[in-house]
Amino acid sequence: MPAEDSRDLYAILGVSRDASQEEIKKAYRKLVRKHHPDANPGDPGAEERFKKINLAYEVLQDPQKRAAYDRYGTIGDAPPGGGPFGGFGPFGDIFGDLFDSFFGHGHASGGPTRGENLEMNLSITLGEAFKGVSREIIVPKLETCARCGGSGAEPGSEVRSCPFCHGSGQVETQQRTPFGTFVSVSPCPECGGTGRKIEKTCSNCGGSGKVRTKQTVEVKIPRGVDTGTRLRIAGEGREGVHGGPPGDLFITVKVEGHPLFERDRDDLHTRLDLQFPQVVLGASVEVPTLEEPETIDIPPGTPGGKTFRVRGKGMPRLRGSGRGDLYAHVFIGVPKNLSEKERALIEALAQEMGVPVQPAGLLDRFKQLFS
Numbered sequence: 001m002p003a004e005d006s007r008d009l010y011a012i013l014g015v016s017r018d019a020s021q022e023e024i025k026k027a028y029r030k031l032v033r034k035h036h037p038d039a040n041p042g043d044p045g046a047e048e049r050f051k052k053i054n055l056a057y058e059v060l061q062d063p064q065k066r067a068a069y070d071r072y073g074t075i076g077d078a079p080p081g082g083g084p085f086g087g088f089g090p091f092g093d094i095f096g097d098l099f100d101s102f103f104g105h106g107h108a109s110g111g112p113t114r115g116e117n118l119e120m121n122l123s124i125t126l127g128e129a130f131k132g133v134s135r136e137i138i139v140p141k142l143e144t145c146a147r148c149g150g151s152g153a154e155p156g157s158e159v160r161s162c163p164f165c166h167g168s169g170q171v172e173t174q175q176r177t178p179f180g181t182f183v184s185v186s187p188c189p190e191c192g193g194t195g196r197k198i199e200k201t202c203s204n205c206g207g208s209g210k211v212r213t214k215q216t217v218e219v220k221i222p223r224g225v226d227t228g229t230r231l232r233i234a235g236e237g238r239e240g241v242h243g244g245p246p247g248d249l250f251i252t253v254k255v256e257g258h259p260l261f262e263r264d265r266d267d268l269h270t271r272l273d274l275q276f277p278q279v280v281l282g283a284s285v286e287v288p289t290l291e292e293p294e295t296i297d298i299p300p301g302t303p304g305g306k307t308f309r310v311r312g313k314g315m316p317r318l319r320g321s322g323r324g325d326l327y328a329h330v331f332i333g334v335p336k337n338l339s340e341k342e343r344a345l346i347e348a349l350a351q352e353m354g355v356p357v358q359p360a361g362l363l364d365r366f367k368q369l370f371s
Contacts, residue, residue: 009056028057112244118237126258130290132223145205152209157200162191169195224318229253266324267314287328289313304332
């Protein structure tokens with residue numbers, strides 16, 4: 001490592017005072033690899049140099065700290081009490097910017113943190129999906145304990161600095177990788193990252209600072225939703241930490257089946273049962289819809305399996321205007337129990353058409369009389 005003024009942070013990193021953030025980061029990475037104590041086991045001064053490198057980078061990589069340092073000059077020229085550099089405490093995750101992408105570690109922070117999102121499922125009928133509906137649902141929540149104000153401590157009890165992490169809320173661990181040995185930072189397991197140890201936990205929340213509650217939330221389901229539609233209700237998730245904003249509530253919709261209709265996105269399909277004379281001679285019949293029945297004309301000679309399309313009688317489109325269509329599929333009903341007169345008429349028709357049929361025997365006629 002080149003000689004440098006031990007108070008000059010730029011000299012420690014070997015960069016000029018007008019160096020860019022990228023140049024500072026590049027120089028820091030190079031020095032870290034070279035001067036890590038594990039890479040210099042026989043050098044008693046390696047640890048001290050390593051601390052200086054980290055302190056220099058901690059200041060110069062932060063625009064506000066760097067501006068304050070440039071104003072006061074070197075560390076030794078800072079105002080009494082450490083000036084802008086006082087109270088740094090532990091160096092933190094000195095490899096955060098470089099190795100977060102490898103290990104997935106985030107920087108621990110005691111600042112405001114956004115609350116967690118909540119996920120819930122909601123079942124509605126096809127009719128409700130057609131019209132839209134408002135539902136009130138019960139949402140489980142975690143809210144700040146009113147007894148302790150979120151501190152987790154019984155009122156009047158002492159709250160001390162955590163002896164395990166010395167109040168930092170963080171612990172450092174070493175990890176050996178192909179790049180060398182690196183230090184990662186994680187929340188302290190003793191205090192959960194708070195940096196505090198509570199003498200007597202709150203009798204209401206058990207020391208968590210949160211209590212479980214239930215809240216009624218109105219959910220407005222728009223017209224045209226389908227199974228799998230995900231709705232977002234802003235601000236109805238978990239409460240934020242340290243004054244952070246709450247998370248959101250996400251509702252996943254499930255549309256229940258219907259006895260008359262099958263849904264295909266914005267279209268509906270239904271069964272249209274017709275009798276033999278209707279499909280032979282033609283007829284005007286009513287088709288069920290999710291509103292009033294719709295009358296359609298059945299032309300003479302309509303075969304079974306024929307599909308009639310009724311435009312604009314399907315589901316409302318969730319995104320965009322208009323509606324899907326309704327498809328009515330023809331099924332021809334075959335009567336099973338004929339009266340003697342009905343059978344005679346059909347036999348006469350079959351004879352007229354030259355269609356061979358099985359004539360009713362005496363036993364069949366006898367059964368018909370008493371059926």
